[in-house]
Every structure is written in C-alpha cells, then in structure tokens.
C-alpha cells in the first residue's frame with residue numbers, strides 16, 4: 001500500500017512537518033510512503049477548455065493538456081492508495097494553489113463519468129490500453145490537515161471544510177481531518193509532542209483504512225461534526241427548518257435537543273449527496289441533459305448572438321501595456 005503526503009506549505013515549515021510526521025505513522029503501519037511539496041510546483045488554474053472531455057470522448061485518456069507540473073502530481077496521486085494532505089490557511093480558506101489542483105482533478109477525474117466511459121468502451125469490445133487508466137477506479141482514503149497561524153479556530157473557519165473539495169471527483173473517502181491552528185503560538189510543530197502524536201495517528205488511520213471498501217471505512221476524526229458524511233460543522237440555512245451541508249450537498253432537518261443544535265439527514269438524502277454514487281450520477285445526468293438543450297437553443301437563436309454581443313462594444317478590456325507605461329511616468 002502506497003501513501004502520498006502532499007504539503008502545500010513552505011518547504012520544511014508547518015505543513016511539511018505535519019505531513020511528514022503523519023507519513024511516519026503510515027510507515028509504522030506498513031505503508032510505502034512518498035512526499036511532495038507543492039509550493040514550488042507549477043499548477044496553473046483550469047481554463048475550462050474542456051480538452052480533457054474531448055480527448056476522453058474520442059476514446060483517448062481523460063487528461064489535461066496544460067503543460068505544467070500537473071501530470072507529475074496527478075501521476076503521484078493516481079499511484080497512491082492513501083493521501084495525507086496539508087494546506088495552509090490563507091485568508092480563512094486553503095491556499096489558492098490547492099483549489100487549482102482541486103479544479104484540475106475535477107471533471108477530468110470524475111469517477112462516475114469515468115465508470116460510464118469505461119463501460120461504454122468495454123461494450124464496444126475495447127480492452128487494455130484502449131480503456132481508461134485503471135488507477136482512476138481505486139478506492140482511496142484521505143487524511144486532511146488544515147494549517148493556520150491564528151490562536152483561535154475563528155480565523156481558520158473555511159480551511160478544513162474547503163479542503164474536502166479534493167475528495168469528490170474521485171470519490172475518495174476522508175477518514176480523518178484535523179485543524180492545526182495556533183501555529184503562531186506553537187512556533188514549530190516539532191515542539192508539540194501531542195500534535196506530532198496526533199499526526200502519526202492520522203497516518204496510521206489512513207494506512208489501516210486501505211483495503212476496506214470505500215464506504216465502509218470508519219471515521220477516525222476527533223469529533224463527529226454536524227454532517228455525518230464530511231464531519232464538518234458547516235450548515236446552510238434554507239427555508240423553515242431545512243438545512244444543507246454545503247460540502248456534501250445534502251438537505252437535512254435542523255432541531256434543538258437538550259440545548260444542542262442537531263441536523264438529521266435521512267438515508268434517502270444521504271444517497272443523493274455528492275459523497276454517494278446516486279448523487280454524482282444525478283449530477284452526471286444533469287450535465288448530459290444540457291447537451292440537447294444547448295444544441296436546440298443555439299440552432300434556433302445562435303445566429304442572433306453576434307448582434308446581441310454588440311451591446312458590450314463600448315467596454316474595452318484594460319491593457320497591461322498601458323499599466324506598465326503608467327508606472328514609468
């Protein structure tokens with residue numbers, strides 16, 4: 001079993017140290033470990049070009065065409081059976097490069113989409129290299145560490161929840177997460193034996209989950225959280241007593257029992273969440289349904305668009321050259 005440590009922090013600083021300590025725990029549990037610091041990796045943002053979709057639809061790989069460090073990082077992720085990832089909190093959420101990776105791993109690695117595509121190819125009699133990379137279909141387990149400098153959790157509120165966005169496309173199961181705030185006070189994680197022990201525990205938990213069917217792995221985090229799936233404490237307030245976990249995309253009902261806020265989610269709602277096949281299949285069906293709508297609308301009214309776009313003719317994009325010239329003045 002292979003466990004990859006991914007750190008989005010500065011070299012040899014807090015995120016690196018926490019991930020490496022978790023890797024030591026994973027190694028104790030028998031894992032083969034690998035480590036990548038992402039700070040010096042060039043991971044550009046997804047440009048929405050849809051080349052990955054087109055390549056896949058033509059029977060090729062479902063792979064991004066942007067030439068940067070992404071293919072190297074992607075290969076390390078696909079090789080891994082478990083991943084321990086740490087990202088520093090920058091302005092309340094994970095560092096921007098983290099979201100770049102999440103987006104680049106998005107639709108192009110969507111497990112539901114990949115399964116449909118592979119099933120189609122198998123039905124066409126394709127085999128071996130003609131099928132999608134089998135590593136896309138592995139059950140993978142994650143441990144997540146959000147790293148913040150602030151003394152209170154208050155300044156790290158969207159770190160850990162947003163880190164979970166990494167798990168959906170490949171339907172990876174987060175078995176443990178930890179909010180490592182207070183780095184300003186701790187100064188260096190190597191001074192905090194309790195924190196280091198907690199990280200090794202995370203490493204062991206991820207390692208021990210490997211081999212379990214994806215949905216059967218046990219939650220190993222410190223708190224159950226308000227959401228029974230992602231174990232975060234975020235809720236979106238809808239109408240009446242209806243609430244939604246904004247991470248998992250499932251509705252539930254809010255109540256107060258013995259002075260405690262509680263959210264209850266039915267089995268049916270859980271099955272329609274982003275964490276379950278039913279939920280992602282619904283989303284795939286939704287996306288597939290856009291095709292005929294787009295075609296019909298463009299066939300009927302597409303010719304009107306150049307004329308309609310003329311309303312924006314007076315809006316010119318700023319030119320970087322002008323900015324440089326202004327600075328020289």
Ligand SMILES: Cc1cc2nc3c(=O)[nH]c(=O)nc-3n(C[C@H](O)[C@H](O)[C@H](O)COP(=O)(O)O)c2cc1C
Pocket residue numbers: 008009010011013014015016087088089090091092093147148149150151155156181183
């Ligand atoms: C641009 C920027 C924004 C930051 N914003 C926050 C923040 O909102 N909350 C917080 O707790 N720490 C914040 N920090 C502190 C980092 O999370 C902290 O230094 C962390 O340890 C960095 O991770 P590293 O040591 O692995 O590089 C910020 C740091 C930078 C550079």
